[in-house]
Amino acid sequence: MQKCIFFILAFQISTVCCAQVPKAINSIKDLTDSIAILVRKNNIPGLMLGITTKDSVLYSGGFGYADIKIKRPVTNRTRFRLGSITKSFMAIAIQKLVEQGKLNLNDPLKEIAPEIPFTNKWENSNPVRIVNLLENTSGFDDFKLNKMYSIDQKSYSTKKMMLLQQSSMSCRWRPSERYTYCNVNYVILAYIIYKLTGMEYDQYLTDNILTPLNMNSSGFNAWSRTPDQNVKEYSSSSGHLKEVPSVTLLPAAAGSLWSSSDDMIKFLQLFLKNGFPILKPASISRMETPTSSLAANAGLKSGYALGNEDFGRLRGHDGILGTCRSSYRYDRQSGYGFVISSNANGLAGIESLINGYLMKNKPTAGVKAQPLNIKEITPYFGYYQLEDPRFDLLAFVDRFMLVKIEVENDTVNFNIVGKKHKLLQTTPLIFIQPGSETAEIAFATNGDGKRVLIINKHYAEQVSAISAISWRIVMLLAGIFAMLSVLMGFGALFYFTFKKLSLKQLKIRVLPMISVMFLSWGIYFFMEVKKSNYLLYQLQVPGLISISIFLGFTLFGIFSILNLFIVFKEWTAIRTRLSRWIIVSISFSLVFICYVLLINGWIGLMTWTL
Template sequence: MKRYLSVCFWVFLISVHSLFAQSNSSPETLPELIHEIEKVMQEEKMPGLMVSIVSKDSVLFSGGLGVSVVESGQKVDGKTLFHLYSITKMFTALAILRLIQSGSLHLQDKLRDIAPELVYTNPWESTHPVRLVHLLEHSSGFDDTHLNMIHNTSIHDLKGIDAVNFYQTCLIARWKPGLVSSYANPNYTIVGYLIEKYSGMSWDSYLQKILLEPLGMHYSDFDLRIKEEKRYARGYRFADGHYIPFPFFVPTGNGAASALHSCAEDMTQYLRFFLNDWNIHGEQWLDTTYLSAMETIHSTAGAREGLQIGYALGNSTFYNHPKANFRGHAGGGDGFESLVNYDRRHRIGYAIANNGGKGMWRISVLIENFLTRELPDFVPATLVQQPTKPVLRDYPGYYKPINVRSEQWNFLQRIIGVVKLSQWEGGLIIKPLLGRADTVEWVKDRLFKRKYEHQASVVVGLDENGNPFLQSDMHQYYEKTSYLPVLIQQLLLGLSALAIVLSVIWVLVWLVMVLVRKVSRSQILVGLLPGMAVLSGVIAFRITTVTDYTNRIAFNSINLTSVTIFFTSLCFGLFAFTGLGLLIKQWTHLKSSWIRGILAFNAFFLTYLAILLLMHGWIGVRVWAL
């Protein structure tokens, strides 16, 4: 759940970051900036912070703030290693580009051709095969890491093909590869395996040789297991007035998706590498055409229509700053959050990481405002010839989201995430079920943007079957749908939510009625079972979400936590189904029509919800065996 909320956070950032950046005052000097950052750290409960800020050829700041280990008070310095998690994917993508440059691989290579030994499921393989570019851009359609696949509890590291096979239940294409991006960590485990296969070295040794050593990144590593703890910041969560440390968990897979540990001094070298267009001490690491390729989205339906907001080759755009085009990668997990962003046009960039598990947006706004304080607002390029506005008569209507990141966590998004698309003279109105409508103005072709953005972030088009689609907010992909099925699903879900609330209230009412003998004692269960189902479901949900934040390793095995989740989620279904059956059996014995109505309402909609959860694996879920 925390991973999903992290994605939602970045999507939210797209919408608000630019507005905040324009309205928030910018620190004018470096001491003012550091002072403001330290205030945020205190307010957000961040024990320590790694900071690297670069402008052109100048290193404005490279070091640390706060403490790396709360218990000892050890300070963060320029050599303190932070776990940067998914920023690893940028490095993994660079290794692949090096292999492509050598001729060993090509972006459009079919996975079935370059690694026939790998087992995965793609119903469209004959017409839409999984390709290398799909793995790099997360457009393979594979599911994200399941709950029990985040930490390795074995004493042995996963290597070679075993690291890929570990994610077997995730490697099922859920839509045609190349349709749309959906972030899935197993993609980069496969990429790491390909690096090993075609370089003849372990993926991390290959990166050390071709990149880290030439760059002078002497302190960074991709170690799955920490050897010298004193060199590393420890991750924390803040609860009840105290910092609670996370263990140094071992990532699953081969580490190519999330193993990087780095420090401010090394990330400074990394930023300069990008700001100098991959020139290292006067020598070109790779031709700049590969750098442009890394920053270009190649494979999705939105990209084919001209949309370039989203995930490229291990390199992503997050939002539109009013003065610059920042891009890079974010990472997070188990007490760490990190971000690396750069703008090659203005030769500015920064890398930050905290060990309190807190979002980085407030600090990123401060740094970006500081770096761009003397820059003019972005002026979009003038079109030589004003294009003709597209005819959009086929596009207004209802659209359902397709590319949920996790089938396990996000299946309800396909119901509650439906949007209504309508047209106004200057563009489109996108209205979600909940929340305010989003208005986007026409740019060119079928591309649109929000008023404060300086490049297109929304596109409409036709898929290969001629069906309308909408892509918005980096990579959220919608297909046009009929309104009636949407309305029915949303009504059922809304009424189920009402039944949950009503069932809890009804337990108290029912017990009072039993005590005053308005209801026979033989009928106690028929009124209590819906409430018991809700209580079981709430317990299962609460334990699962708390464990996902505080102790994910509990998902890996049969233990008190995982068994409780299994039992309570099973009880939700059992109590819901039993309640409906018992109500049918005792229907004629219930004399009051209003009691019948309430009980029937609760029983029916809780049973519907139980069936929905059962279809998606949440009734009697065995989290240790997903």
């Protein structure tokens, strides 16, 4: 659901954060003063910051409070919950095993660990390999809604943690075809580490990464085991900061790192020193180079590699866990890196502010455009629909995003929601946006012979104009009629109050409104969880949120069918032709929406049983 929004915004990045801080930034002090302003302005309770070169620390410390209640400040030793940044540590651990000859990135998973209960109908031609897990190209669904967080402070062995995610381990398309972010991949990698070394993943990472780097205040914990050293987590959904529980992460190997700015600076210097003292330079380079996806094979050098992602000229990883938001970035060429984390209200664009200061006056690597090969690109003109859902449950929402590739004045453009973006060809079927430093758009053909578009890491398949537009028009009309049912329902209640409608006429006009209200009820509670993802723990058991989602969507389905039945049963009670047309259109629209939700698993959704 959020993918569609981020997909648009990825091509409309502005300098909003800089506009908020007009002061020129010419020194680290200027930078930290500007960050302090943003922290206060965005009501961020506590922020950790570390900035370094490969040899010296430019800044290590924090802003605000780790614990608001007792006014405990954020310092260079305060431990933040860094979430998916853990994946970079997991990838380093795997690379270490590769260097030791215990593993090969191209090893099929089934040969390394045949006991892992995954399914892949393309296994003979396209097996799941270790590299697919690292680069998130396995095709597995991400965690189920009830298998992300728990409120119980319970530890699981590496093997049991892996088996807990079994319901997601089914390839939805050919491995090595599409990138889609998946925490389950890294839980499987943790089990691989355990099988090859005999050590639980957290102990292996501690002994082989944290200890050699002297990251002595860091650790891997599924929940906050040392609250006096860790940040408290806060939510501001009500407009005021409120402490929330430190939830237990069930796929812990994908995001259990707690660390401080002092320690994370040592981790950044590992990359800036080309892997010293843990990995060889070639292993670091491999971590930065995606190879397994269709995008990589088409020639794109950008994308998600081994627990390591590109952000323009920078590399790094982000982390979101509980209410903490984190990121680290580095550029080996310029020799700079930084890490940042907050315990509520995001990062407020502070990463862009830091990057702008660090990379100021640094030469950019230009990409030379080549003349457009119109004959080669012509078959790829047309409409493309996203087909890389992170969660199967939300796949139908992702598919609403439609991209049109067209040519105008001998220039290729991609059109999203009516806004055109110019593309420049760099190599055959590889394109870049003007002003970008790396190409992120490629055209290719998949294993089924379908033309595909890879754009900003997302995978989209070519569809006919009729299918691309027609069902979206149907969904749009269904949505309009659903909203119209609410107006009709309130209008009917008004007329019934003044005895201008019979009970039969009221029933026909109010039932659709009741159906939509049930749907709104279910959507509201689901969006509350999406907005404050720490609430996912409430989907693990029957409770207010999980039962509200179940009842909202299920009762919408029941009342939509009931309404259609009653409309035909009480047909004669609808007096005018216009009223009949509107009521029938509303009724069939609700049934159509019900059908879409049913085939996508929302009608009868009991999150605690997934």
